[in-house]
Amino acid sequence: MSKISNISVVGLGKLGLCLAAVFAEKDYSVTGIDVDKSKIDSVNNGKSPIFEPGLDEMISSNKTRLKATDDFDTIKNTDATFVVVPTPSDESGEFSLEFVTPVMKKIGKVLSSKTGYHLVVLCSTVMPNSMDSVVRPVLESTSGKKCGKDFGLCYNPEFIALGDVIKGFLNPDFILVGESDAKAGEMISEVHQKISNAPIQRMNFVNAEIAKIAVNSFVTMKISFANTLAEICENMPGGDVEKITSAIGKDKRIGTAYLKGALGYGGPCFPRDNVAFARFANKVGIDAQLAVATHDINIKQVNRIVNLVESIGVKPPAKVGVLGLTYKPKTNVTEESQSLMLVNLLSEKGFQVYAYDPAFVNSSENVVNPKITLTKNMEDCIIPSELCIIATPWEEFSKIDKSKFSNKIILDCWRMFARDGLTNALRYLVAGKNPND
Numbered sequence: 001m002s003k004i005s006n007i008s009v010v011g012l013g014k015l016g017l018c019l020a021a022v023f024a025e026k027d028y029s030v031t032g033i034d035v036d037k038s039k040i041d042s043v044n045n046g047k048s049p050i051f052e053p054g055l056d057e058m059i060s061s062n063k064t065r066l067k068a069t070d071d072f073d074t075i076k077n078t079d080a081t082f083v084v085v086p087t088p089s090d091e092s093g094e095f096s097l098e099f100v101t102p103v104m105k106k107i108g109k110v111l112s113s114k115t116g117y118h119l120v121v122l123c124s125t126v127m128p129n130s131m132d133s134v135v136r137p138v139l140e141s142t143s144g145k146k147c148g149k150d151f152g153l154c155y156n157p158e159f160i161a162l163g164d165v166i167k168g169f170l171n172p173d174f175i176l177v178g179e180s181d182a183k184a185g186e187m188i189s190e191v192h193q194k195i196s197n198a199p200i201q202r203m204n205f206v207n208a209e210i211a212k213i214a215v216n217s218f219v220t221m222k223i224s225f226a227n228t229l230a231e232i233c234e235n236m237p238g239g240d241v242e243k244i245t246s247a248i249g250k251d252k253r254i255g256t257a258y259l260k261g262a263l264g265y266g267g268p269c270f271p272r273d274n275v276a277f278a279r280f281a282n283k284v285g286i287d288a289q290l291a292v293a294t295h296d297i298n299i300k301q302v303n304r305i306v307n308l309v310e311s312i313g314v315k316p317p318a319k320v321g322v323l324g325l326t327y328k329p330k331t332n333v334t335e336e337s338q339s340l341m342l343v344n345l346l347s348e349k350g351f352q353v354y355a356y357d358p359a360f361v362n363s364s365e366n367v368v369n370p371k372i373t374l375t376k377n378m379e380d381c382i383i384p385s386e387l388c389i390i391a392t393p394w395e396e397f398s399k400i401d402k403s404k405f406s407n408k409i410i411l412d413c414w415r416m417f418a419r420d421g422l423t424n425a426l427r428y429l430v431a432g433k434n435p436n437d
């Protein structure tokens with residue numbers, strides 16, 4: 001079997017650059033290809049252009065094995081090409097191939113003059129049937145070669161979470177592989193076995209494509225279920241979602257992961273993967289009611305929190321400080337962030353909103369509308385506010401001097417503070433518990 005020692009990675013974004021760095025760390029010689037000149041320069045200078053824990057260090061310590069370029073011809077000098085370009089959702093909720101198809105055409109063109117076998121791997125999330133109906137035919141027609149004979153093709157989506165991408169690559173629960181043929185599947189398995197001991201699930205393309213979005217649809221269903229329990233508890237004297245989820249999570253059929261009554265899910269993957277799952281089901285004549293309900297519940301969560309605020313008598317134009325804007329800690333991504341939606345809704349309702357997020361302390365990025373005061377430290381967000389909401393559970397929030405919350409009402413969506421540490425606070429409320437208890 002052909003051995004892989006030189007790898008090219010097309011798309012040096014949040015996922016692709018981490019993947020390229022991990023390959024280099026595992027002794028592969030890696031060529032990263034991107035259209036963004038600033039990313040190429042940054043990587044070639046041994047620096048990460050992306051906010052992701054551990055990535056800068058990994059790029060700098062593997063400088064000799066990781067190079068970046070915009071030249072697709074370099075693919076010829078590699079044994080395998082991983083493609084990690086965007087697949088934005090279109091209006092119907094389907095993933096578009098507008099970036100994948102041109103990249104596959106370019107790869108096919110390079111393969112037309114390459115002697116020897118090559119493995120092409122798509123990591124971007126795609127709609128089921130994309131590999132068989134678009135990706136394979138495009139590669140075959142532009143290369144003039146036969147898939148499964150002259151080159152191999154795999155679909156190998158990842159299940160990482162931003163902020164933990166490197167850890168996710170090094171310690172995955174499982175590896176999902178859709179393969180054109182056994183040789184291609186064995187080659188990619190060999191690469192993954194060099195990275196982790198995770199079980200490798202190999203199958204045809206369409207099953208891997210469905211499995212990828214099914215994972216996120218199932219996980220989001222758990223989150224929406226826990227948030228439904230939280231809402232029930234908020235409306236029931238004596239109710240406490242944490243007591244319930246920690247008990248039912250002990251049942252092996254349920255499990256505690258992603259079973260926390262707090263805010264809804266956000267980010268670049270969960271919302272759109274679940275919507276795409278429902279859309280795909282629809283296309284094959286199935287009404288995926290669970291996925292639809294999961295989404296409907298999720299988009300109501302920010303309203304649930306604002307209703308909770310108003311139910312305790314905090315009304316516009318009260319000053320409210322919100323800690324956290326990103327969709328999760330350890331990332332600067334605010335796409336579909338419930339914390340960002342929360343500050344926007346509070347502001348729309350006429351509250352005077354202060355917001356703080358560690359990811360934007362040194363950034364000039366305009367993440368909030370001009371009516372919202374984005375502060376450069378936690379104190380400036382807390383001090384003027386009558387009510388403080390912990391919206392994104394950044395670890396640094398738990399380290400704050402608790403006396404800063406003196407005479408404030410706190411609404412802790414993630415239960416980061418024990419009540420005992422906040423003796424000066426006027427009131428300490430948590431999501432998923434009746435505010436009058």
Ligand SMILES: NC(=O)c1ccc[n+]([C@@H]2O[C@H](COP(=O)([O-])OP(=O)(O)OC[C@H]3O[C@@H](n4cnc5c(N)ncnc54)[C@H](O)[C@@H]3O)[C@@H](O)[C@H]2O)c1
Binds near residue numbers: 011012034036124
């Ligand atoms: N970010 C995540 O959390 C995550 C998790 C799982 C799956 N995914 C999937 O991975 C894929 C990539 O996501 P991402 O978050 O890394 O995207 P991203 O936008 O951060 O990065 C994409 C990169 O591709 C480059 N690119 C675009 N067109 C190109 C071209 N023609 N040639 C070369 N490079 C090109 C861009 O310049 C950019 O650097 C998507 O399909 C996404 O759904 C992402």
